[in-house]
Amino acid sequence: MQNEFNIIEHYFKRQEKQRSDVVIGIGDDGAVTQVQPEHQLVTVTDTLVEGVHFDQTTPARAVGHKCIAVNLSDLAAMGAEPCWISLALTLPDIDELWLNEFAAGLHEVCQYYGCTLIGGDTTRGPLTVTVTAQGQLPTGSALTRDGAKAGDWLYVSGPLGDAGLALDITQQRYPKASPHLQKLVERLHYPTPRVALGQSLRGVASACIDVSDGLLADLQHILSASGVGAEIELDRLPLSLAMTETLSQEDAFVKALTAGDDYELCFTVEESNRGRLETLTAHLKNRPICIGRIQKVASEPITFKLFGEEYTLSLPRSGYNHFANIEADPS
Ligand SMILES: [Mg+2]
Structure with missing residues (x-):
């Protein structure tokens, strides 16, 4: 003992390679x-x-x-x-x-x-x-939350909402078992930090944050710090097969936007840096996905489009916090 x-x-002083x-x-x-x-x-x-x-x-x-x-x-x-x-x-x-x-x-x-x-x-x-x-x-190359400007493109590094969906399924919030459960639970328990991508974004991204509390909640930190708004194109949100096969389209959007624990990166890139982003991330297995654009701040900080048309999404609650994510009812 x-x-x-x-x-x-x-237990811990045993690393093979220091x-x-x-x-x-x-x-x-x-x-x-x-x-x-x-x-x-x-x-x-x-x-x-x-x-x-x-x-x-x-x-x-x-x-x-x-x-x-x-x-x-x-x-x-x-x-x-x-x-x-x-x-x-x-x-x-x-x-x-x-x-x-x-x-x-x-x-x-x-x-x-x-x-x-x-x-x-x-x-x-x-x-x-x-x-x-x-x-x-x-020195001086840190990515921060306050550099996004109107016209910048908005990106995420990978599928959103899987960890939240895994939590819902394990807590039996859905009547039938999912054939994707094991894969989803892996995403919840063994998240992949986007370490290589983060370093590639130095000098390329104008603002960056990791998605721990849900895309809308974390994007809001960038928007507040930068004094801008954003438009998200819902049809561009990266959704896993598990997500699209388990939830309706609308529920999948809400899950992807509000569920936490995915640990993908959310970042903005100036128009003139898009080419550099393409080149710098060409070697990555998971390439970043453009999901919208930064706008001048308006009455609604975040607006949505679906296939080019303005879209009103009914979100479960107005405030997004850690506890709300856990309790959010998908039905
Ligand atoms: Mg963080």
């Missing part, structure tokens, strides 16, 4: 890392709480994966290269099986994206995972 003091050393810029890693009072010359440090933090962000049925491996992935998604939205991770873990008790699986999920993502866990802390209490991730980018 491990005590609280050596959990981090025992970054060479980690001068002092796990095991001292603090970690020391070397930032590249002419680069800036980007720091993000995200917390997952059992009962809020995941429940007891969520595999420990998924919790380990997701706590890193959601932070790398924030780094991607800033255009940063992910580098270093620290972990604050609050555990109700020491469950070795859970810890092994959690650590495996965490290490898998770290290894894949070339990040090193450099430190952490454990305490006893309700299951809570807080991760701080640090990345770096060339």
Whole structure:
């Protein structure tokens, strides 16, 4: 049995390949890392709480994966290269099986994206995972939320609403089982942070954010920060086959616009940079999809079109927040 003091050393200090810029890693009072010359440090933090962000049925491996992935998604939205991770873990008790699986999920993502866990802390209490991730980018190249201008094109990096649909199906909000359930649950439990795309967007995107709370809610952050509005062409929204086969067209649009947890990027690109975007993202498996355009701010910050015609979409509620997304009733 491990005590609280050596959990981090025992379960997490085992990375096969450490970054060479980690001068002092796990095991001292603090970690020391070397930032590249002419680069800036980007720091993000995200917390997952059992009962809020995941429940007891969520595999420990998924919790380990997701706590890193959601932070790398924030780094991607800033255009940063992910580098270093620290972990604050609050555990109700020491469950070795859970810890092994959690650590495996965490290490898998770290290894894949070339990040090193450099430190952490454990305490006893309700299951809570807080991760701080640090990345770096060339000085002055960070992607922000405040640069969108009227006329810029609006993009998303991939299908929207799948994670929310997975949650609805697992909570049995639909009468029949979906043949796509496994794929959808993968999207909910093992999100893919758009790390390569985020870095490609430096100097190309005028504004960027990751979609954690739902497209409308997150796009609204860009619109408020930039002082602009947006028009979304609903027929261009990327929807998975699982989505179109499970929901009606209208419900699929609402799900794609309001459900959280997809961790795709939403960004804007000036007309003159569209060619560069095409070239820079040509190598990516998932190419970004243009879903609309930024407009001058009007009475409605976000308007919709369907096949070129103005369209009024009845959205379930006016405010989009984390809790509304979980409770949103698709029927
Ligand atoms: Mg974010």
